[in-house]
Amino acid sequence: MDTSTTVFSALDQRIRERLEASLAELGDLCRIPSTHANPEALRQAARFVHRALARRGFQVRVFDPGHEPPVLVAERPGRRSRTLLLYNHYDVQPPDPVELWTSPPFEPTRRGDKIYARGISDDKGHLVSRFLAVDALLDVLGELPVTVKFVVEGSEEGRHSEGLRALVERHPDWLQADGVLWEFGGVGPDDIPLQYLGTRGIAYVLLRARTMPRDVHSGVGGTLVPNAAWRLVWALASIKGPDERIRVPGFYDRVQPPSPRDLELLAQLPPVLEAYQRQFQPVLGFLRGVDDDLELKRMAVFEPSANIAGLTAGYQGPGTKTVLPAYAEAKLDFRLVPWQRPEEIPELVRRHLTAQGFTDIEVVDLGGTPPMKMDPDHPFVDLVVAAARDVYDKPMYKVPMRGVTGPGYLFVHRLGLPVATAGLGYPGSNIHAPDENLRIDLYEKAARHVARIAWMMGQT
Amino acid sequence: MDTSTTVFSALDQRIRERLEASLAELGDLCRIPSTHANPEALRQAARFVHRALARRGFQVRVFDPGHEPPVLVAERPGRRSRTLLLYNHYDVQPPDPVELWTSPPFEPTRRGDKIYARGISDDKGHLVSRFLAVDALLDVLGELPVTVKFVVEGSEEGRHSEGLRALVERHPDWLQADGVLWEFGGVGPDDIPLQYLGTRGIAYVLLRARTMPRDVHSGVGGTLVPNAAWRLVWALASIKGPDERIRVPGFYDRVQPPSPRDLELLAQLPPVLEAYQRQFQPVLGFLRGVDDDLELKRMAVFEPSANIAGLTAGYQGPGTKTVLPAYAEAKLDFRLVPWQRPEEIPELVRRHLTAQGFTDIEVVDLGGTPPMKMDPDHPFVDLVVAAARDVYDKPMYKVPMRGVTGPGYLFVHRLGLPVATAGLGYPGSNIHAPDENLRIDLYEKAARHVARIAWMMGQT
Numbered sequence: 001m002d003t004s005t006t007v008f009s010a011l012d013q014r015i016r017e018r019l020e021a022s023l024a025e026l027g028d029l030c031r032i033p034s035t036h037a038n039p040e041a042l043r044q045a046a047r048f049v050h051r052a053l054a055r056r057g058f059q060v061r062v063f064d065p066g067h068e069p070p071v072l073v074a075e076r077p078g079r080r081s082r083t084l085l086l087y088n089h090y091d092v093q094p095p096d097p098v099e100l101w102t103s104p105p106f107e108p109t110r111r112g113d114k115i116y117a118r119g120i121s122d123d124k125g126h127l128v129s130r131f132l133a134v135d136a137l138l139d140v141l142g143e144l145p146v147t148v149k150f151v152v153e154g155s156e157e158g159r160h161s162e163g164l165r166a167l168v169e170r171h172p173d174w175l176q177a178d179g180v181l182w183e184f185g186g187v188g189p190d191d192i193p194l195q196y197l198g199t200r201g202i203a204y205v206l207l208r209a210r211t212m213p214r215d216v217h218s219g220v221g222g223t224l225v226p227n228a229a230w231r232l233v234w235a236l237a238s239i240k241g242p243d244e245r246i247r248v249p250g251f252y253d254r255v256q257p258p259s260p261r262d263l264e265l266l267a268q269l270p271p272v273l274e275a276y277q278r279q280f281q282p283v284l285g286f287l288r289g290v291d292d293d294l295e296l297k298r299m300a301v302f303e304p305s306a307n308i309a310g311l312t313a314g315y316q317g318p319g320t321k322t323v324l325p326a327y328a329e330a331k332l333d334f335r336l337v338p339w340q341r342p343e344e345i346p347e348l349v350r351r352h353l354t355a356q357g358f359t360d361i362e363v364v365d366l367g368g369t370p371p372m373k374m375d376p377d378h379p380f381v382d383l384v385v386a387a388a389r390d391v392y393d394k395p396m397y398k399v400p401m402r403g404v405t406g407p408g409y410l411f412v413h414r415l416g417l418p419v420a421t422a423g424l425g426y427p428g429s430n431i432h433a434p435d436e437n438l439r440i441d442l443y444e445k446a447a448r449h450v451a452r453i454a455w456m457m458g459q460t
Numbered sequence: 461m462d463t464s465t466t467v468f469s470a471l472d473q474r475i476r477e478r479l480e481a482s483l484a485e486l487g488d489l490c491r492i493p494s495t496h497a498n499p500e501a502l503r504q505a506a507r508f509v510h511r512a513l514a515r516r517g518f519q520v521r522v523f524d525p526g527h528e529p530p531v532l533v534a535e536r537p538g539r540r541s542r543t544l545l546l547y548n549h550y551d552v553q554p555p556d557p558v559e560l561w562t563s564p565p566f567e568p569t570r571r572g573d574k575i576y577a578r579g580i581s582d583d584k585g586h587l588v589s590r591f592l593a594v595d596a597l598l599d600v601l602g603e604l605p606v607t608v609k610f611v612v613e614g615s616e617e618g619r620h621s622e623g624l625r626a627l628v629e630r631h632p633d634w635l636q637a638d639g640v641l642w643e644f645g646g647v648g649p650d651d652i653p654l655q656y657l658g659t660r661g662i663a664y665v666l667l668r669a670r671t672m673p674r675d676v677h678s679g680v681g682g683t684l685v686p687n688a689a690w691r692l693v694w695a696l697a698s699i700k701g702p703d704e705r706i707r708v709p710g711f712y713d714r715v716q717p718p719s720p721r722d723l724e725l726l727a728q729l730p731p732v733l734e735a736y737q738r739q740f741q742p743v744l745g746f747l748r749g750v751d752d753d754l755e756l757k758r759m760a761v762f763e764p765s766a767n768i769a770g771l772t773a774g775y776q777g778p779g780t781k782t783v784l785p786a787y788a789e790a791k792l793d794f795r796l797v798p799w800q801r802p803e804e805i806p807e808l809v810r811r812h813l814t815a816q817g818f819t820d821i822e823v824v825d826l827g828g829t830p831p832m833k834m835d836p837d838h839p840f841v842d843l844v845v846a847a848a849r850d851v852y853d854k855p856m857y858k859v860p861m862r863g864v865t866g867p868g869y870l871f872v873h874r875l876g877l878p879v880a881t882a883g884l885g886y887p888g889s890n891i892h893a894p895d896e897n898l899r900i901d902l903y904e905k906a907a908r909h910v911a912r913i914a915w916m917m918g919q920t
Contacts, residue, residue: 036779094781100674158780200679204780213741214560217892219660219864222765222795223704224756225742229768229790230700237697240690242817244683281673282685283820296684305682308689309783314770315791319496320618320664320826321554322793322865323769323892330689331775333782335682357702360743366780404679405782432677432783 004455007140008390011451014136019444022135023115025052026128026438027108030117034154035094042069042154045090049127049152056134058150061174065166069154073167073174076134078144080458085149085177086450087164087411088127089156092119093432100434114437122431123183125438126423126446127152130181133450145458149177153407156183158204160367161407168410178418179380179457180411181450185423186442188399189275193392195385196421198401199408200301201336201371203345204309206364207232207353212326215314221324226360228328229313235358236330239349240306244287246334248352251304254340258302262400265376266297269397279427301401305335331366335403342368372409374419376400383460384420387452391445422449464915467600468850471911474596479904482595483575485512486588486898487568490577494614495554502529502614505550509587509612516594518610521634525626529614533627533634536594538604540918545609545637546910547624547871548587549616552579553892560894574897582891583643585898586883586906587612590641593910605918609637613867616643620662620827621867628870638878639840639917640871641910645883646902648859649735653852655845656881658861659868660761661796661831663805666824667692667813672786675774681784686820688788689773695818696790699809700766704747706794708812711764714800718762722860725836726757729857739887761861765795791826795863802828832869832879836860840878843920847912848882851905882909 034045046062049072053060058074065071069091095105095118103109105118130150137144151174155163168175188194209228216225240246258266271293276286290296313328315321334345346365353361374381376398388396411417424446430436494505506522510532513520518534525531529551555565555578563569565578590610597604611634615623628635648654669688676685700706718726731753736746750756773788775781794805806825813821834841836858848856871877884906890896 037777094775094777096775096777096781097675158782202679202782204782211743214890215557215893216740217864218765218767218769218793219662219795219862220760221740222767222793222863223759223761223763224736224746224863225740226744226747227768229771230696232771233693233696233768234702236690236693242694276684280676280681280685283671284686286684287686300680300684303683305678307678307682307782307784308687308693308773309678309781309785310774310776311689311692311771311788312776313768315554315556316770316772317497317554317556320791320793321556321769321892322618322662322664322767324767325769325771328771331780333678333682333780335679402679403682403684404677430674432781433675 004459007455008452010140011136012448014139015132015444015447015451018132018135022128022132023440025131026120026125029124029128030108030120031106033106034091034119036091036157036159037094042091046070046072046154049090052131053150056131063167063171065163068159068163071151071153071163071167074150076144076148078146078148078458080146082457083147083149083177084454084457085151085175085180086130087180088130088150088152088183089123089154090127090152091154091157093122093157097434102435113440115440116435116437118436120438121425121429121436123156125443126183129424129443129446130450132447133454136447136451137454145455148454151175156407160369161410164407164410168414172415175415180417180419181453182408182419182421183406184425185421186425186446188270189272189427190270192270192394193388193396195381195396195398196402197376197381197398198373199371199406200401200403201340201342201369202405203334203336203342203368204366205332205346205349206366207235207330207332208362208364209235209328209360210326211360215326216324218322218324227324229325231358231360232313232328232330235353235361236308238356239352246304246306248348250348255304256338258298258400261376265398265400267294269297269399272296275427301403302337304337304340307333307335309333335405336371338371338373340371342370369405369407370409370413372406372412373401374412378418380418381420383456384422384453387456388449391449391452422446422453464919467915468912470600471596472908474599475592475904475907475911478592478595482588482592483900485591486580486585489584489588490568490580491566493566494551494579496551496617496619497554502551506530506532506614509550512591513610516591523627523631525623528619528623531611531613531623531627534610536604536608538606538608538918540606542917543607543609543637544914544917545611545635545640546590547640548610548612548643549583549614550587550612551614551617553582553617557894562895573900575900576895576897578896580898581885581889581896583616585903586643589884589903589906590910592907593914596907596911597914605915608914611635616867620829621870624867624870628874632875635875640877640879641913642868642879642881643866644885645881646885646906649732649887650730652730652854653848653856655841655856655858656862657836657841657858658833659831659866660861660863661800661802661829662865663794663796663802663828664826665792665806665809666826667695667790667792668822668824669695669788669820670786671820675786676784678782678784687784689785691818691820692773692788692790695813695821696768698816699812706764706766708808710808715764716798718758718860721836725858725860727754729757729859732756735887761863762797764797764800767793767795769793795865796831798831798833800831802830829865829867830869830873832866832872833861834872834879838878841880843916844880844882844913847916848909851909851912882906882913
């Protein structure tokens with residue numbers, strides 16, 4: 001039997017040889033504008049992934065969750081009966097504001113050692129880099145070292161993984177595995193590889209202020225009748241003030257502070273202050289003027305947030321228009337920490353606004369996702385960390401919690417499976433923002449890491 | 461020489477006979493979408509008006525104010541050397557939100573006794589109804605009873621009448637007259653004819669919040685870096701709270717309360733409470749819960765306002781997007797009462813925001829117009845009121861101040877001319893809003909009123 005070192009060397013060589021072809025396949029997938037505004041493109045992306053998996057000898061099952069895009073579940077048996085499950089999604093964020101992109105968001109464009117496209121990092125690059133790992137394993141070993149499953153959904157971006165949720169509810173058996181690799185992963189500032197062990201939850205609400213049946217002239221109504229934009233502004237200001245404390249009663253009731261082990265892991269992480277400054281370049285500094293490294297690490301992930309994702313009212317075109325808006329709306333996302341419950345948030349906001357007199361503002365529940373938290377010392381986590389050792393130049397750090405949200409709670413808290421991360425993300429990847437991009441070197445490393453994980457699972 | 465009664469009867473008959481042809485001419489003008497987003501349509505509207513005036517024997521001069529659409533000044537000498545000046549504008553408000561219109565805004569549509577189109581009431585209907593008055597005078601008398609001048613500009617809507625301002629600066633002599641008729645006029649609730657004797661001023665500012673070079677993912681930055689939408693919300697809430705008091709220091713310093721004569725005139729006006737309720741249908745009632753008639757009359761016109769005309773931030777499309785906006789903006793118009801100065805407002809707001817710590821918010825001055833106030837007992841005003849007597853079923857009331865803004869200060873306070881109003885407006889005309897419309901009966905009355913004013917000036 002091959003030694004791991006020999007196998008790794010052969011895997012690395014095949015990945016290198018197949019790199020350009022793999023990037024071409026990724027480019028083809030990124031040219032499909034699979035946003036939720038474009039159902040036909042979502043179907044096209046699903047067909048693309050279906051074909052890509054079938055071509056690699058996977059048995060593909062299509063789960064139809066009804067009103068959501070299909071979820072693909074693919075399986076190819078391997079040498080050992082242990083199973084590695086890879087989770088990804090083929091839907092992408094909207095590209096707005098399109099005018100801030102350097103190249104068109106759905107025309108993948110290589111500049112230097114990066115490729116720019118909407119969805120190339122979140123999450124198409126992760127998916128196709130895993131195809132590359134599978135191809136290399138098959139090239140080198142003639143078979144997969146363990147059974148590999150893919151679950152690829154189309155409801156991750158702004159749809160709260162409704163497709164995956166329905167699948168977990170209806171066919172939990174399709175997803176049985178000994179370890180799950182998450183949709184993302186990668187390096188932090190200074191290219192330090194990171195192992196992410198938790199995600200915040202999210203509750204998304206829409207506030208709709210309606211003060212009159214229709215807009216009126218601001219000269220006529222301005223000192224007579226309520227302006228929906230003002231009502232919305234005051235309602236929002238009642239939810240959070242400049243001290244960043246969320247004023248909705250009950251909002252913090254279920255918040256569990258980080259454990260001593262969480263804080264120990266945070267303290268071990270490389271410093272973040274300068275990297276964050278470079279990444280965000282905030283005009284007036286960080287929130288509340290914080291400039292302490294550990295405090296920045298803590299607040300970035302172990303605090304819940306109330307974020308205005310969008311504001312709309314009245315006239316937004318060029319020049320001036322003297323209108324008094326009868327309607328205004330705000331999109332708000334609340335990031336949640338263990339063990340806040342997303343389903344409770346809209347009702348808390350509703351009660352708060354009513355108590356503050358904002359009975360003219362409707363709170364619409366746009367769905368949510370609970371927070372997720374893995375045991376940071378689970379054996380599968382340790383295997384994934386060990387597999388990273390000779391791929392990256394630096395040791396992999398365990399990150400107890402991440403700021404973003406993902407459907408991992410379905411695997412960890414509903415199915416009881418261990419989940420770890422491996423991927424190509426980096427702080428400059430601009431996911432959910434203009435000029436989203438992928439670093440080609442990290443793409444290659446992600447494929448090498450995933451191939452090693454499968455191999456090492458086969459050795460246990 | 462004809463008696464006034466005989467002349468009025470002949471004028472009324474000609475106006476009735478010419479009504480449909482005049483409405484057809486108005487329809488042609490309303491089909492030109494002369495918003496400031498469409499410079500070609502503005503030029504087209506100017507040419508239309510030019511031809512209409514020339515066809516009626518007016519000598520037309522075109523004043524080019526540089527960056528603004530042309531101002532047309534037309535004159536046709538009359539029997540007497542006294543001069544009546546008619547002011548109008550050919551530009552219109554943007555039609556947004558277009559989807560709330562029952563019929564397309566630039567396809568004039570007759571439904572019952574109304575015609576719907578953007579700009580048909582503000583201000584194209586007023587202009588063409590005055591052509592109709594001129595036509596009738598020429599038909600009946602063979603000449604005009606006094607010299608009539610038209611001044612028609614294209615910079616009234618959201619452009620602070622820059623064209624007219626430049627003309628007043630450069631050629632005040634072109635505008636000499638013995639009386640000016642305003643761009644608007646008409647009836648209030650219950651079809652009571654009203655004589656408007658003042659307009660509030662306006663100062664328009666744009667607030668631009670910029671917290672970072674670019675948007676970031678709300679899961680990544682939400683508890684770390686400032687959100688421009690939140691900054692804007694808090695800045696706005698610092699400008700005005702739910703008590704409607706404007707908190708910008710110095711804002712009220714130059715406010716002069718209404719005179720005893722102003723309050724007397726307000727008290728004489730018909731009650732407004734029920735009409736306002738029908739007109740606005742405010743979900744939570746009037747501002748500050750006011751339901752006293754005289755107080756509603758007073759606050760509607762003798763208080764300055766801070767109105768949010770538009771709010772823009774982040775993602776405004778369908779569904780959800782988890783973005784933390786780096787940029788947000790608000791359009792604000794402040795209505796000003798005598799003798800607030802529009803040019804001072806942006807700087808007051810700027811100083812206030814700086815003092816409140818909002819140094820990340822830029823205040824852009826989008827221009828303004830001073831308030832205007834006529835002597836309510838000027839002889840020209842009394843002539844116009846008298847001329848209305850047998851046109852409308854009810855006596856004309858003097859309204860000491862109106863909520864809206866207009867360039868009348870240029871005539872009253874720069875050129876020292878008396879200004880009065882005569883027109884076809886009514887409370888349901890929806891100017892600056894979807895389904896703007898004109899009542900055909902009031903169109904006819906406006907023409908009859910203007911024809912009488914010219915005739916009566918010729919008798920003095």
